Amino acid sequence: MRRDARGRKDPDVRIAARKDANQDEIVDALRTIGATVQIIHQLGQGCPDLLCGYRGANYLLEVKDGAKPPSKRILTPDEAVWHEMWRGQVDAVKNVKEALQVIGARAITKPLTPPKGELLKSTPEGDDGGDVSRSGNAASE
Secondary structure, eight states: OOBOTTSOBOTTOOOOOOOOTTHHHHHHHHHHTTOEEEEOGGGOTTOOSEEEEETTEEEEEEEOOTTSOGGGSSOOHHHHHHHHHOOSOOEEESSHHHHHHHHTOOOOOSOSSOOTTOOOOOOOTTOOSOSSOTTSOGGGO
16 A cells, blocks of 8 residues: 555555456457447446446446355455445356356357367358257247
């Protein structure tokens, strides 16, 4: 903690907000499915990590590292207060699957990056590689 000339804690100095180890993976996945993502964890004071826009709606996501033990995934005191006071949507997510569920997106069925030495093959327009027919009703075919 930085101190002023008299040795008192300086209230205007804030410790840099840290991002969770899985935040980049979640951001990449959200952008891959067409969402816009603004990283806002630097705002501090309990503000969530990500502002995400998808299909005309906005979502606030607090990223927690799912690889850490549950005791290390709890909200910080500032985050808990922020979440309690916020009168809109905010969700904590531990992985890509949870982030996609929050915004109402389908899971990514193709790898985000090709295996070493291979190129991703493009699919015909409209084919997302999923198991649902184009009409949305697999039973109708």
